[in-house]
Amino acid sequence: MTTTAANRSDRSQKDPTPARQPSTWRRYERYWLPIGTVVIILVVWEILGRMGLWNPLFFSSPSEIWGGFTSLTEGPLWSDLRVSGIEFAIGMAIALGLGVPIGLLLGSNRRLNHAFDPIINALYSTPILVLTPLLVIWFGLGMGSKIANVAILAIFPVIINMIEGVRTVDPVLLRAARSFGASGLSIYKDVTFPSVIPFFITGVRLAIGKGMIAVVVGEYIAATEGIGYRIRADAEVFNTSRYLAAVMIMVVISVVMMGLLKVVEKKLAPWRDTTIA
Amino acid sequence: MTAPTKIHAAASTRVATTDRSVPPILEVDSVVFGYGAETIIDNVSFDGRAGDFISIIGPSGCGKSTLLTLLDGMAQPLAGSVRVNGQRPLPGEPSRSMVFQNFALMPWKTVLDNVELGLRYRRKDLAKKERYDIAHEYLKKVGLDRSSKLYPRHLSGGMQQRVGLARAFAVQPQILLMDEPFGALDAQNAEILREDVRALVQEEQRTVVFVTHNLDEALQLSNRILLMTAGPGRIREAVTVDLPDEDSDDYPARYEAYRKQLWMHLRQEVNETRAREEEGPTR
Numbered sequence: 001m002t003t004t005a006a007n008r009s010d011r012s013q014k015d016p017t018p019a020r021q022p023s024t025w026r027r028y029e030r031y032w033l034p035i036g037t038v039v040i041i042l043v044v045w046e047i048l049g050r051m052g053l054w055n056p057l058f059f060s061s062p063s064e065i066w067g068g069f070t071s072l073t074e075g076p077l078w079s080d081l082r083v084s085g086i087e088f089a090i091g092m093a094i095a096l097g098l099g100v101p102i103g104l105l106l107g108s109n110r111r112l113n114h115a116f117d118p119i120i121n122a123l124y125s126t127p128i129l130v131l132t133p134l135l136v137i138w139f140g141l142g143m144g145s146k147i148a149n150v151a152i153l154a155i156f157p158v159i160i161n162m163i164e165g166v167r168t169v170d171p172v173l174l175r176a177a178r179s180f181g182a183s184g185l186s187i188y189k190d191v192t193f194p195s196v197i198p199f200f201i202t203g204v205r206l207a208i209g210k211g212m213i214a215v216v217v218g219e220y221i222a223a224t225e226g227i228g229y230r231i232r233a234d235a236e237v238f239n240t241s242r243y244l245a246a247v248m249i250m251v252v253i254s255v256v257m258m259g260l261l262k263v264v265e266k267k268l269a270p271w272r273d274t275t276i277a
Numbered sequence: 278m279t280a281p282t283k284i285h286a287a288a289s290t291r292v293a294t295t296d297r298s299v300p301p302i303l304e305v306d307s308v309v310f311g312y313g314a315e316t317i318i319d320n321v322s323f324d325g326r327a328g329d330f331i332s333i334i335g336p337s338g339c340g341k342s343t344l345l346t347l348l349d350g351m352a353q354p355l356a357g358s359v360r361v362n363g364q365r366p367l368p369g370e371p372s373r374s375m376v377f378q379n380f381a382l383m384p385w386k387t388v389l390d391n392v393e394l395g396l397r398y399r400r401k402d403l404a405k406k407e408r409y410d411i412a413h414e415y416l417k418k419v420g421l422d423r424s425s426k427l428y429p430r431h432l433s434g435g436m437q438q439r440v441g442l443a444r445a446f447a448v449q450p451q452i453l454l455m456d457e458p459f460g461a462l463d464a465q466n467a468e469i470l471r472e473d474v475r476a477l478v479q480e481e482q483r484t485v486v487f488v489t490h491n492l493d494e495a496l497q498l499s500n501r502i503l504l505m506t507a508g509p510g511r512i513r514e515a516v517t518v519d520l521p522d523e524d525s526d527d528y529p530a531r532y533e534a535y536r537k538q539l540w541m542h543l544r545q546e547v548n549e550t551r552a553r554e555e556e557g558p559t560r
Contacts, residue, residue: 271430
């Protein structure tokens with residue numbers, strides 16, 4: 001082994017050519033590889049569509065979906081997005097505003113946690129969307145029932161992750177803080193809250209997914225506007241390209257929200273970054 | 278309880294020869310502690326003055342770390358008493374600070390903020406800038422002032438424990454409680470940190486209670502060694518270590534004599550503990 005290593009280092013010292021730089025292709029492959037893949041899929045998809053491989057009623061090619069998208073932008077897209085966005089934002093605000101303190105409380109109190117644990121787990125694993133018709137009866141066809149839908153669906157991942165976060169605070173850190181003179185509030189501020197942040201982020205990530213489903217399905221089942229309503233309306237009249245365009249918009253919004261959450265996580269928990277500042 | 282054996286030798290220039298006429302800062306008197314029916318610590322007594330470096334050594338489960346918890350005021354003895362400056366210790370008092378085996382640094386705070394943490398809780402009289410100045414000063418003492426903006430996860434184990442030492446010394450306690458501070462480190466890092474601790478203790482004349490598994494560590498650092506039994510934890514031997522300078526000619530022979538004597542007791546204790554554990558299930 002030693003001989004080999006020595007030979008290698010000798011050779012490298014004698015070698016007059018400088019160390020090889022990776023080619024431009026190599027250096028940027030993490031950008032162009034995914035972009036290239038998407039472009040190839042779109043091109044093949046488009047070619048197959050133009051070859052008439054499927055009935056346009058059942059599926060659309062990328063250019064047709066683009067047509068659907070422009071038709072949406074010229075039509076109801078912005079007001080639909082505004083309605084769905086408001087429903088989502090208010091519902092999430094309620095889920096976080098209630099879920100975070102409830103989770104903190106249940107996580108800090110063993111008895112309360114024991115008492116509510118089965119109920120929370122049962123509700124979390126139940127497809128609460130079946131309550132949508134009831135919520136429509138309570139809150140009407142408008143935004144109210146969708147906000148309630150989002151809040152009810154998104155609150156459980158937040159609560160469950162907050163409970164888990166509080167319960168897994170490192171007891172050695174709590175002891176260290178106490179030993180150095182931290183009192184109740186400083187312990188929450190300096191130990192409990194920071195250690196709960198990663199769990200909070202996970203809770204929010206899951207809540208966003210649930211919240212999106214809640215808005216779209218809520219509007220899909222019973223509404224007069226919103227992106228979920230638009231998807232249903234277009235699907236019902238076999239306007240497949242517009243319907244698929246709306247689905248694509250939902251995909252893009254999800255990706256953007258997850259990306260934003262990563263930025264928020266870096267801001268909230270810079271210590272988890274593996275690179276040295 | 279076995280009567281403590283005292284070994285006396287020529288005067289030493291090492292860590293501590295304390296003036297026994299000065300009243301002790303730390304008094305542990307016939308302390309008993311346990312959970313439920315299980316007694317963990319039974320009738321432990323010793324005291325500590327400024328400059329005392331007391332090592333507590335013994336087999337696993339002898340209650341060494343529990344004893345530190347009592348000294349830190351985190352729990353109260355079932356019988357007997359712990360007194361710091363004549364008072365019962367309460368959690369978080371400025372007279373003591375703790376160095377933990379697994380460092381116990383806040384992962385979300387930078388190195389500097391971790392050192393400042395203790396000062397923030399204890400020295401409310403200081404302005405923020407003064408606290409950070411002190412934190413910087415102690416980071417410099419442990420050679421980490423250039424890493425002050427890093428997070429603990431960016432540091433090696435040895436460096437993290439230096440932050441732990443800086444945090445503990447920065448609050449300038451009378452008593453330093455160290456719970457196997459080098460237990461999670463490799464041999465070289467542990468050696469370097471022992472030197473750091475020795476330098477800091479010599480400079481600041483604190484009372485140190487140091488829990489360790491390592492006989493050599495105890496001998497190199499302490500002026501007193503308490504050898505504990507397990508199940509329940511009692512003091513089997515209390516040894517006053519009086520070694521000459523490490524450069525002196527008779528240092529190796531004297532060191533070896535102490536080591537042999539302590540090891541004889543420790544080996545016996547470990548064997549007895551093992552035998553008890555093997556009998557355990559049928560007891």
